[in-house]
Amino acid sequence: MSHDHDGGFAHPAPFKLLLSVFIALVLLTILTLALSSVDLGLMGAFGFWIAMSIASFKAALVMLFFMHMYWDKPFNVLVFLSSTLFVILFIGLTLTDTSHYKNTIDEYPRQPDTSTMAP
Amino acid sequence: MAVVEPEHGAHDDHHDHGDFIAHHFDNAEQQFDSGKLGIWLFLVTEVLFFSGLFVAYTLYRVLHPEIFDQAHVFLDKYLGFLNTLVLLFSSLTMAVAVRYAQLGKNGHVVWYVLGTMVCASAFLGVKAIEYTHKWDQGILVRSAFDYHAGHHEAPAGTLAHTLGVSEYLIYLSVIPLLVIIGFAVYAGIAKLTDKPNASFFSVCMAIAVGGYFVGAMAGHFYMEVTDGGFGGRSEAAAEMMAYENETHSDHEPTNKPVDHHDESAVDQQTAESKVAPYQGPQPDEFDQDIGIFFSIYYCMTGLHAIHIIAGIAFLAWILWRSILGHWRSDYFGPVDYVGLYWHLVDLIWIYLFPLLYLID
Numbered sequence: 001m002s003h004d005h006d007g008g009f010a011h012p013a014p015f016k017l018l019l020s021v022f023i024a025l026v027l028l029t030i031l032t033l034a035l036s037s038v039d040l041g042l043m044g045a046f047g048f049w050i051a052m053s054i055a056s057f058k059a060a061l062v063m064l065f066f067m068h069m070y071w072d073k074p075f076n077v078l079v080f081l082s083s084t085l086f087v088i089l090f091i092g093l094t095l096t097d098t099s100h101y102k103n104t105i106d107e108y109p110r111q112p113d114t115s116t117m118a119p
Numbered sequence: 120m121a122v123v124e125p126e127h128g129a130h131d132d133h134h135d136h137g138d139f140i141a142h143h144f145d146n147a148e149q150q151f152d153s154g155k156l157g158i159w160l161f162l163v164t165e166v167l168f169f170s171g172l173f174v175a176y177t178l179y180r181v182l183h184p185e186i187f188d189q190a191h192v193f194l195d196k197y198l199g200f201l202n203t204l205v206l207l208f209s210s211l212t213m214a215v216a217v218r219y220a221q222l223g224k225n226g227h228v229v230w231y232v233l234g235t236m237v238c239a240s241a242f243l244g245v246k247a248i249e250y251t252h253k254w255d256q257g258i259l260v261r262s263a264f265d266y267h268a269g270h271h272e273a274p275a276g277t278l279a280h281t282l283g284v285s286e287y288l289i290y291l292s293v294i295p296l297l298v299i300i301g302f303a304v305y306a307g308i309a310k311l312t313d314k315p316n317a318s319f320f321s322v323c324m325a326i327a328v329g330g331y332f333v334g335a336m337a338g339h340f341y342m343e344v345t346d347g348g349f350g351g352r353s354e355a356a357a358e359m360m361a362y363e364n365e366t367h368s369d370h371e372p373t374n375k376p377v378d379h380h381d382e383s384a385v386d387q388q389t390a391e392s393k394v395a396p397y398q399g400p401q402p403d404e405f406d407q408d409i410g411i412f413f414s415i416y417y418c419m420t421g422l423h424a425i426h427i428i429a430g431i432a433f434l435a436w437i438l439w440r441s442i443l444g445h446w447r448s449d450y451f452g453p454v455d456y457v458g459l460y461w462h463l464v465d466l467i468w469i470y471l472f473p474l475l476y477l478i479d
Contacts, residue, residue: 009148010221010448013214022211029203029472033196036477051473058469066214067462068455073152076159083166087173094174095181102182 011071021065028058139450147449158456162463165426169467172419176474179415183408190412191478193258195249197345198338199476202245203468205334209238210465213458216437220446220454228441228454229323235461236327236434239427240295244334246424247292248342251285253413260417264410284339295331302328316442323438327431416475423471426464433457 032054035047064070069077144150180187216231257265273279279286306321437457440446446454 012218012221018214025207055470059466079159083163087170
């Protein structure tokens, strides 16, 4: 390399780190599967949020190490994570709107739709 | 500057450009950073693209949670789990490929990218088994939803009947088969016309697409062993099927040959014991609303599968350039960018798996 900046911006992730992340991801997937198989009783109500938390933790692992966010420029991280803000806005505002006219939906009499039913 | 390469001397450069460093960039790092920001912006649009479907899912689940309780028994969570493992493993091989590209070891990149592509194809193979099994049972989008329980054998004398698989699977598998044949033939031609790189690339592509059949065979074997899937939920599925058999018996025996000898006996038994306490919705509502769940299911997993196919195409480009030995420690951007895209496809599946397969 003739210049000092050559190769200076590559951050090869250690192989052992990548393998550890993969094993952690597999274990977390097994955990999610196991939690969905057993009846958690009181925990059942929170089952959805537990599953989503584990998924988000897995997503964080993938982003940090597989996607190199750990070594990436903070601006790139900001750009990507800003998308979650807009997803939350999208889902949140739509849900707020829907809950506003949910009563109307519930009261609306269901018409048996025969046009698209199978014969 | 000490050494001026001939092609660079014409530009009157004040710095030494590498082979793939575009002229309008100051140096390799600036080019890499520009591309990296670009791919992150693209991934943002991808997240927002998928978020529309996540909104559809969330709204429908909030308004009709009972539909999701009924619909999830039709999805086999162990096949979903298998696909999650395949995709996570492909992410690992992709991350390792990026590592070796950063170290300039092109030979290693070839094998890890090939591994990623085989996993991608295997994912599609398992997906094909899942889809065709549902299509056989009429588990389709809402407008076409026409669920009928039981085993569905292809008409006697067809290839599907001989192999014991769905006819739809045969149609789907023609596509990867033709791709493999095409690459295999071209590998031979390239070999004979003295193009070793093109020949090696074609052999790799044939192997990569061949992963589809590995996945399909694994999925088919699982279906055979578990007698139609519904892993871990066979009781709930049997209950649902028994209910359906009872209510839809009028159009059951018309065209579809149903295997009655052992499975139906169990179904009949459960039908007698379990239909009465079932407090589900009326059959017509059942049809419509479960169909809406599957409309969402097919849109989400279908769009994801399209991304997998696109990913295989991008990876083929990376594979070709790895064979040509393009990657160096100051030029590995394309591998990194395709890797980021591939990990995003993995990220989306990480959320899709619990949302669709693990509803309880």
